[in-house]
Amino acid sequence: MIELLTQPWSWWFSGAMIAATMFFLIFFGQSFGFSSNLKTICSAVGLGKTNKFFDFNWKSQMWNLVFLIGAILGGFLTKQFLSTDVPVQIAQSTIEDLSKLGIGAPESLQPAEIFSLEAMLSLKGFMILAFGGLMVGFGSRYANGCTSGHAISGLSNLQIPSLIAVIGFFAGGLMMTFLIMPLIF
Amino acid sequence: MKFIKFLLLGIVFGIVMTKSEAVSWFRIQEMFRFQAFHMYGIIGTAVTLGVSGVALIKKFNLRDYQGNQIVFSPKDKSVSRYLLGGSIFGLGWALSGACPGPMVVNVGYGYWAMAIVFFFALVGTYLYGVLKNKLPH
Numbered sequence: 001m002i003e004l005l006t007q008p009w010s011w012w013f014s015g016a017m018i019a020a021t022m023f024f025l026i027f028f029g030q031s032f033g034f035s036s037n038l039k040t041i042c043s044a045v046g047l048g049k050t051n052k053f054f055d056f057n058w059k060s061q062m063w064n065l066v067f068l069i070g071a072i073l074g075g076f077l078t079k080q081f082l083s084t085d086v087p088v089q090i091a092q093s094t095i096e097d098l099s100k101l102g103i104g105a106p107e108s109l110q111p112a113e114i115f116s117l118e119a120m121l122s123l124k125g126f127m128i129l130a131f132g133g134l135m136v137g138f139g140s141r142y143a144n145g146c147t148s149g150h151a152i153s154g155l156s157n158l159q160i161p162s163l164i165a166v167i168g169f170f171a172g173g174l175m176m177t178f179l180i181m182p183l184i185f
Numbered sequence: 186m187k188f189i190k191f192l193l194l195g196i197v198f199g200i201v202m203t204k205s206e207a208v209s210w211f212r213i214q215e216m217f218r219f220q221a222f223h224m225y226g227i228i229g230t231a232v233t234l235g236v237s238g239v240a241l242i243k244k245f246n247l248r249d250y251q252g253n254q255i256v257f258s259p260k261d262k263s264v265s266r267y268l269l270g271g272s273i274f275g276l277g278w279a280l281s282g283a284c285p286g287p288m289v290v291n292v293g294y295g296y297w298a299m300a301i302v303f304f305f306a307l308v309g310t311y312l313y314g315v316l317k318n319k320l321p322h
């Protein structure tokens with residue numbers, strides 16, 4: 001049993017668990033959309049005073065902030081109790097493509113070239129993290145949702161706007177992967 | 186106490202995202218290069234079950250735990266905001282290898298660099314609030 005839990009989980013089980021998470025949130029009277037938390041935090045720290053977009057009753061979103069705290073704990077618990085820290089088993093073709101960008105084959109969950117403390121404290125490394133986050137935050141609010149809100153919740157409800165957003169996610173992702181990353185790495 | 190269920194769901198979500206490796210930058214690169222089925226399998230399974238479940242909830246007018254009818258509100262109609270906003274999101278997703286949920290899961294896992302990504306996602310969200318009225322929607 002423990003072995004079953006500590007090895008990486010299959011795509012079908014993981015996908016089913018994500019759908020289950022969404023349905024439990026619906027059953028509890030809420031919806032699955034993670035990026036709303038970013039807006040809520042902006043409001044909670046008082047940015048509603050300078051910008052009315054953030055002037056709303058953020059406490060009504062407390063349930064989602066608690067979900068966020070849970071997600072952090074989930075990452076922590078996995079690292080402590082359910083992890084074997086095996087390198088991510090990505091495709092050989094991806095390993096070869098990434099090596100051309102100077103990213104080595106996986107040794108754990110994330111590439112040290114981007115997420116080690118050393119990379120984080122270098123100017124270039126910091127800029128990559130900062131711009132990545134900036135675009136995710138800006139884009140998710142502009143598109144009114146992220147992967148959970150559009151790709152999972154929205155598509156499950158057959159929303160055309162969500163399909164357009166997901167097409168956008170891939171348009172941007174492909175542009176970054178094939179046009180921009182070769183220039184910056 | 187009324188929040189404990191959301192805490193537990195968040196914990197499950199964090200564990201699933203980590204154990205499925207969906208929080209890994211490597212997996213996101215593999216997805217955008219179309220070199221494995223893994224991420225498509227995860228999202229495809231979730232959406233297939235999601236579509237079926239939402240249809241059942243609507244067909245049988247199912248209620249939530251408090252007995253209220255479950256309603257799904259349609260998203261506002263637009264093309265430009267979803268396409269432009271989505272594309273900017275995608276640029277960031279491919280670069281940082283994480284959408285907002287996986288960012289915080291990674292912080293819990295011990296990747297402090299993801300706290301920087303998350304902080305700047307907050308800055309980006311605020312920037313949207315500032316520029317909102319100047320953008321096509």
